[in-house]
Amino acid sequence: MVNHKPELSPRQKQILKELGDCDDEMSGQQLHRALQDRSFSMGLTTVYRNLRGLQQKGMVRCRNLPTGEVLYAPVERDQHHLTCVNCGQTMVLRYCPLKNIELPKAQTKNFDLLFHTLEFFGLCKNCSEQKKLPSVTL
Numbered sequence: 001m002v003n004h005k006p007e008l009s010p011r012q013k014q015i016l017k018e019l020g021d022c023d024d025e026m027s028g029q030q031l032h033r034a035l036q037d038r039s040f041s042m043g044l045t046t047v048y049r050n051l052r053g054l055q056q057k058g059m060v061r062c063r064n065l066p067t068g069e070v071l072y073a074p075v076e077r078d079q080h081h082l083t084c085v086n087c088g089q090t091m092v093l094r095y096c097p098l099k100n101i102e103l104p105k106a107q108t109k110n111f112d113l114l115f116h117t118l119e120f121f122g123l124c125k126n127c128s129e130q131k132k133l134p135s136v137t138l
């Protein structure tokens with residue numbers, strides 16, 4: 001694997017800082033607002049364009065929620081999530097089950113791996129209890 005130190009534009013640096021300062025993941029919209037609050041505002045399309053650039057450099061990871069929303073986080077934050085398909089509540093899985101996984105060399109030798117995603121879906125405690133209640137008409 002190549003150890004690259006990519007050149008970042010001032011906007012990309014600011015986006016990366018914003019993502020790093022936030023304990024949680026951020027959507028493009030949230031980033032857009034956070035940048036505005038720091039008077040570093042840029043248009044929403046510019047935010048998305050720079051996020052894409054950061055992803056291509058392997059600096060930012062993203063994941064897609066069932067709602068279609070996309071959340072971004074710094075690539076070194078290797079966290080995965082348990083998401084409730086009913087209410088969308090998310091729990092962070094602090095251990096990465098893929099940490100030391102070996103991919104078949106034959107398939108990855110011509111591929112510079114930057115990040116991975118892994119999602120778990122199910123019902124949270126609340127929602128599974130609600131589902132068990134008799135005669136609930138929706």
Ligand SMILES: [Zn+2]
Binds near residue numbers: 089125126
């Ligand atoms: Zn739920």
Ligand SMILES: [Zn+2]
Binds near residue numbers: 078099
């Ligand atoms: Zn992981």
